Amino acid sequence: MHENGESRFARAARALIPWTTAALVLAALWTGWIFFWRYQQTRDAEREAEQKQANDNRELLDRLGGDRLTILNFYASPAAIHPGTHVSLCYGVSNAESVAIDPDLGTWKPALSRCIDVQPRRTTEYTLTAKGAKGASVTATTSVIVR
Numbered sequence: 001m002h003e004n005g006e007s008r009f010a011r012a013a014r015a016l017i018p019w020t021t022a023a024l025v026l027a028a029l030w031t032g033w034i035f036f037w038r039y040q041q042t043r044d045a046e047r048e049a050e051q052k053q054a055n056d057n058r059e060l061l062d063r064l065g066g067d068r069l070t071i072l073n074f075y076a077s078p079a080a081i082h083p084g085t086h087v088s089l090c091y092g093v094s095n096a097e098s099v100a101i102d103p104d105l106g107t108w109k110p111a112l113s114r115c116i117d118v119q120p121r122r123t124t125e126y127t128l129t130a131k132g133a134k135g136a137s138v139t140a141t142t143s144v145i146v147r
Contacts, residue, residue, distance in 0.1 A: 064112065065094030069132035072112065074140040076126070080147060087144050089126060090115040096130040103127075120144050 064072065072092035081087050093099055096110035103124065105116065110130065118126075123145050131137045 067095060069096060069130060069136050069138055070094040071128060071130055071138050071140045074126075074128045074142050076142050076144045077115075079143070080145040081120075083121065083146055084119070086117050086119050088115040089118050089142070089144075091128050091140075093128075093130045095132055097133050098131045100129045100131075101126055102129070118144070120146055122146050 064070070070093065072094055074091045075089075077088045077090060089101065089105070090113070091099065091101075091108075091111070092113045093110045094112065099108045099110050100106065101108065101116070103126070105118065105126070108114065108116070123143065125141055125143045128140045128142075129137055130139075
């Protein structure tokens with residue numbers, strides 16, 4: 001024991017307290033910095049992913065005609081058949097209010113992708129007419145050859 005009643009251990013502990021406190025503060029600062037840095041990295045990655053998604057969406061919208069009335073595709077599969085065989089007549093339109101297929105297949109709902117089962121008796125040329133909200137229309141043709 002020391003003259004003021006303090007043991008050697010107590011004196012050593014009291015001398016270490018400022019250093020221990022400083023080490024704990026530094027450890028807390030380091031841990032906080034790591035969490036903040038990881039948060040920033042995650043946030044930056046999320047922003048980058050959102051921007052890429054927005055760019056992909058714009059590109060897809062442009063490919064689908066944007067705000068223009070567009071026939072994306074119109075085809076027969078298969079294009080040549082034997083009499084009595086069915087064929088799929090497929091179309092895709094963008095920004096259409098109505099779709100009609102001639103000869104005589106009637107009016108259909110607009111769709112990005114739709115196929116209709118037909119059975120032509122002779123070689124036939126089909127005409128797709130898509131009409132937009134402002135009265136504009138666009139057409140496309142495809143043929144089915146019956147051999």
